[in-house]
Each structure stands twice: as structure tokens, then as C-alpha cells.
Amino acid sequence: xxxxxxxxxxxxxxxxxxxxxxxxxxxxxxxxxxxxxxxxxxxxxxxxxxxxxxxxxxxxxxxxxxxxxxxxxxxxxxxxxxxxxxxxxxxxxxxxxxxxxxxxxxxxxxxxxxxxxxxxxxxxxxxxxxxxxxxxxxxxxxxxxxxxxxxxxxxxxxxxxxxxxxxxxxxxxxxxxxxxxxxxxxxxxxxxxxxxxxxxxxxxxxxxxxxxxxxxxxxxxxxxxxxxxxxxxxxxxxxxxxxxxxxxxxxxxxxxxxxxxxxxxxxxxxxxxxxxxxxxxxxxxxxxxxxxxxxxxxxxxxxxxxxxxxxxxxxxxxxxxxxxxxxxxxxxxxxxxxxxxxxxxxxxxxxxxxxxxxxxxxxxxxxxxxxxxxxxxxxxxxxxxxxxxxxxxxxxxxxxxxxxxxxxxxxxxxxxxxxxxxxxxxxxxxxxxxxxxxxxxxxxxxxxxxxxxxxxxxxxxxxxxxxxxxxxxxxxxxxxxxxxxxxxxx
Numbered sequence: 001x002x003x004x005x006x007x008x009x010x011x012x013x014x015x016x017x018x019x020x021x022x023x024x025x026x027x028x029x030x031x032x033x034x035x036x037x038x039x040x041x042x043x044x045x046x047x048x049x050x051x052x053x054x055x056x057x058x059x060x061x062x063x064x065x066x067x068x069x070x071x072x073x074x075x076x077x078x079x080x081x082x083x084x085x086x087x088x089x090x091x092x093x094x095x096x097x098x099x100x101x102x103x104x105x106x107x108x109x110x111x112x113x114x115x116x117x118x119x120x121x122x123x124x125x126x127x128x129x130x131x132x133x134x135x136x137x138x139x140x141x142x143x144x145x146x147x148x149x150x151x152x153x154x155x156x157x158x159x160x161x162x163x164x165x166x167x168x169x170x171x172x173x174x175x176x177x178x179x180x181x182x183x184x185x186x187x188x189x190x191x192x193x194x195x196x197x198x199x200x201x202x203x204x205x206x207x208x209x210x211x212x213x214x215x216x217x218x219x220x221x222x223x224x225x226x227x228x229x230x231x232x233x234x235x236x237x238x239x240x241x242x243x244x245x246x247x248x249x250x251x252x253x254x255x256x257x258x259x260x261x262x263x264x265x266x267x268x269x270x271x272x273x274x275x276x277x278x279x280x281x282x283x284x285x286x287x288x289x290x291x292x293x294x295x296x297x298x299x300x301x302x303x304x305x306x307x308x309x310x311x312x313x314x315x316x317x318x319x320x321x322x323x324x325x326x327x328x329x330x331x332x333x334x335x336x337x338x339x340x341x342x343x344x345x346x347x348x349x350x351x352x353x354x355x356x357x358x359x360x361x362x363x364x365x366x367x368x369x370x371x372x373x374x375x376x377x378x379x380x381x382x383x384x385x386x387x388x389x390x391x392x393x394x395x396x397x398x399x400x401x402x403x404x405x406x407x408x409x410x411x412x413x414x415x416x417x418x419x420x421x422x423x424x425x426x427x428x429x430x431x432x433x434x435x436x437x438x439x440x441x442x443x444x445x446x447x448x449x450x451x452x453x454x455x456x457x458x459x460x461x462x463x464x465x466x467x468x469x470x471x472x473x474x475x476x477x478x479x480x481x482x483x484x485x486x487x488x489x490x
Contacts, residue, residue, distance in 0.1 A: 017063040018374065019047045019484075021054055023094045024248045025439040026272055028069070030163060031150030031367065033447045035067075035092075036487045038371040040465050047470055048444060048485040050437050054078070056419065059393035060480035061470065062384050063087060065120060065374070069094045074204050076110040081392055085385045088120040088378075092370055096125035096149060097289065097358040100313050102132045108205065109138065121373045123147040126358040145373035148359055148366030154274045155296040156364025158458050162450040163274040176240045176337055178233070179276050181285040182226055182255075183247040184310070187219040190251035190436060218310035222286065225307040227258050229284075229326065234262040236330055240337070243268050245276060247288075248436070282336045284329070287313040291320045295351050296362045300336050300343070304329050315358050319351045390478055394419050418479030430481040441469050444485045464490035 018039055020032045029048070036046035049057045051069060055078060058066060065088035068075065082089045099105045110116055122139045124130040130146045133139050154163045186197045198216060201207040226244075233242055242265045246252050255267040273290060274297075277283060283294040283301040287309040294301040303320035321343070323329035335341040343351075355362060391397075394413040395405075412421050422429040445467040452462040470476060470484040 015043050015045050015488075016065070016378065017045045017047065017061070019049050019058055019061060019063040019066045020092075021051050021067060021069045022048050022437075022439065023051045023069040025437065025443065026269075027248050028094055028151060029439055029443060030154060030272060030274075030447050030451075031152075033444050033487070034150050034153060034159075034367040034451060035370050037448060037451060037462075037465055038367055039374065040487050040489050041463055042371065042375050043489070044375075045486065045488045047475065048439075048487070050433060050439070050483055052434060052437050053431050053483060056393060056431055056480060057470075057482045057484050058082070058087070059085075059389045060419075060476045060478060060482060061484065062386055062389045062477060064384065065090060065378070067092050067374070070108075071110050071116060071119070071122075072108045073111065073206075076112065076115065079110065079115055080112070081397065083115065083118060085388045085392070087384055087389075090121040090123065090374060091119060092123045092147075092149075093125065095289075096129065097292070097315070099129075100287075100311050102129060104311075105129065106132070106136070106138065113138070117143075119143060121145060121377045123370045123373050125149050126356070126360050128357040143377065145369060146360055147369035147373060148361060150367040150370060151274075152293065152296060152359060152362060153364045153366050154272075155278070155293060155362060159364050159451075159454055160278055161457070162447070162454050163272045164278045173241055176281040177279060178237075178240055178242050178333065179280040179283045179290075180226065180230060180233075180242055180244045181247075181273075181283065181288050181290045182223070182244065182250060183285075183288050184219040184223050185247050185249040186310075187216055188223060188246070188250045188254055190246075191249060191434065215310050218308050222308045222310060223254070225304075226286075227255070229304060229307065229329070230259055230265055231262060232326060233330070233333075234259075234265045237333065237337075238264060240264065240281075241266065243276065243280075245269050245273065282333060284333075285316075285320070287311060287316050289313075289316060291316045292355065292359060295319050296355065296359075300341055302329060302332055315354045318354050319347070321347070386477075393478055393480060416479075418481065420479075420481055428479070428481055430483075433483055438483075439485070440483070441467050441472075441485045444487065448487070466490040 020036055022028050022032055039046050047061050067090045070093050071091050079089055116138050117140050122144050124146055125148060127146050130144050134141050134144055153159050187194050189197055198212050201212045230244055244255055244267045246269050252267045252269055259265045277294055277297050277299055280299050283299055285291050286303055286307040291301040301320050303317055303322050305322050305324050321332055323332055395409045408423060412419055418428045420428045420430055448467055455462045466488050468486055470486045473486045475486055
């Protein structure tokens, strides 16, 4: 399961350091721990960095390279600052195959074509998207690698035990469990209001108001349809436990409030989705990527066509069993529960095509391909401009600030105070972390232990890897107090 290629040393004579941006821990942390372990084996030190704290973290950690979770307009300025400091940047997209059309994806990419082509590496989920990006000249051909996505590695047999451990409803009751997945984060966000999300789509991404209004209307209608469907399923299948799992960025409160009277419907977004899918009898979703994840896991997935799709994803619909009405959905679910369900040969062929074109090879080795893409293209790296990193850390960039903050920034910088020093509280106040984004060294350590247990079960001999906070390890410069987790060879 491993490769022993060693990365070159950095300009300081120590091991190369890689920062991996963690967007949503429930979804992304396990796959990134898998990648980080492999990079550590190759000689690197890896920092797992929360997305919403990435600027302060990166300017203090000053790694050699950053593995970004996407190349979109909202982090284009950050990428320019990375390039200015000499810190390399690579792509491992968190949503690299979840698009109704390739154009939807490319329209979100950085507007500066040189910034894209200056990237050290781009790890693309599947060959179809990679071919388009190369054909359009978005990236240098030699910079693109088709890798798959490491978070899907856990559907491969050798890794299933890693995330198939959560305390699920099925384990509690011994009854069949059917998973209902939703993805309506614009209207039902757990982080921002509907109005704030709509404003961001218009202001940051440049969507016309009519398109935003259409999305909001469709998401609202879809939520109502899903709630009605869940209620009917509860009544018609009392022998089944239904787990409604909101998208990681959705709030569960609306669903809990509306479904409180249905005793066999559970609203639960805890734990990684892989564990839920692996313990499910069936998955019900509408144009959600978990349909592809379900077929990777060998779990039947049903698509209720009577639920509106705010964004119709052809590839997801192609691998799902379409149900034109509630009666049709109930009949398909009955056949699954009775053991009579069988996919038509044409759909099996379509599943194979979609997975190959958009998700590459579901062999559990995407993490190896990502690590190889980084290590093989590392090459000769320019020295990191630590002085410029320090100026960015203290806020000396083009972002607007009030006079009071500009003065405070100058005093902190000149006086050698922490960039997080609060003059009103006379102490360092670390940046606040959102609950949904929070993870720590214990989370990464637990995942690593499970990964290494799976390796041993497959006959491997994993190396010792240390997991500790970057603060405990002394990785931060200039008095910054952050929340990154560091992995290194023990």
C-alpha cells in the first residue's frame, strides 16, 4: 500500500512541509489523513489546516506547498499571496466530480489564467474533467494528474473498516436502515442565512439574480418534497429505520422539527457519510454525489424524480434507479428489502462508465496517486519569502481595514506582539473556530490508528507516524496560536 520515494529537502535543510487544507472534517479529514500518512512516509512533514483559518495558519507555518481544496474565485487572492511568497500550491478538489456540466465547474475557476498554470500540481478526480481542463489550456499538461479522490478510497474493501464504525441506527435496532441524503445548503445552511448565501452567489460568483432566485425556489420546494416523502415512508415501512442525513453544510434543525412525530425517522448528520452508506440497505437521494458513493459501496441508490432537483446532475442520475412517483419508489424499496432487487445490465454498464470518467478507478489507491503527484512534481522549489509571510500574517495586504485596526496592526508588528494580541483584553485571543469545521489531533490520531489497523489486516507494515498539534510541536512563528494538526514520521 505504500511507495518509498523521498521528497527533496527544503532550503532550511529540514524535511519538506506540506499544508493540506481541510474544508469539512466529517467529509474530508479521513482522506487527507490517508494522504498525509503517505507523504510522511516519503519524508515530508504535513500540517492539516482548517479552511476558515487558512490565512493566519499558512503565513505562520510557512510551508513549502499548500494543497488547496479548490481553485475558485473566493480564494484567488489567497493564491496570489501564496505565489508572491514562493509557497507552492496544488489542487485536490473537494467537489471535483459533482457538476451538472463541466462549464459550471470551469466558470468558478480563478479568473487569472497564469495563476492556474503556475500551480505545482492539479489532482483531478476523473479523466473527463482532466481532458477538458488540458484541452482548454487551464493547466499545464504536465501539471495535471488523474488521481480520483482519497475520501472515496474508504469504499474499497481494504479500507472499509476504517469508517464503518459509527454507532448507527441499524446497530441499535437490528432493523434495515435506509439513508435519505439532502443537499440544500443555500436555503438551509448551518453557517449562513439564506440571504447571505444568495448575496455571495451574486456578488462573489457573479450569478444573475434570476438564477439565484431560481435556485432558492427550487431548494425550498425540494425540502418540502423530501419532508413529505420521509413522512410517507415512515408510515408505509414501519419495520424500517430511515436516517435523513443533511449535507454537511445544511442545518438539521428544520428536518428535526418537521419530522419529530415520526418514530422511525432519525435526522442525523454525525460521523462520516461513508460509514452511513456502508451500513445502509438503500440510499435515497436526488442528484447527490452520494449516489455514486453508494454504487461504489454496492448499495442500491434510488432517485425520486418527483423531488425537484435544484441542480440536475446527469452523471448522478445515470447511476441511480429513477422513481417517477412515490408509488414507484415504494415498490423499488420493497423489492430491495425483500431481496428481489436487481439492476438492469444497461445501468450496470452506465455505472461503470460514469465512475471511470468522473471518479477514476475505485481501487482504494487515490491517496497514493495524490501523494505521487505532489512528490514527483515537487522539483526545485524557490525559497519561501518569510518576511512577506510575516507581513501577511500581521495583515499588511490589500484588504481594507479601519484606521484603528491599521494602527493596532502596526504596533503588534513593530513590538513583536502576537498577531492575535487583543489590546482591549490585554492577552492573545486565538482565532475562533466554527463547530462544524473543528477537528483536533485526537480526531486525526484516531483515524490514523484505524488506517494502520486496516493496513496490518491486509498484510502491511505501517511506519510509526506522530500526530500532534502544530502548537505543541512548535511549528508556529511570530506568536501565532492556531489549530492545525501536524503529522510526521515518528
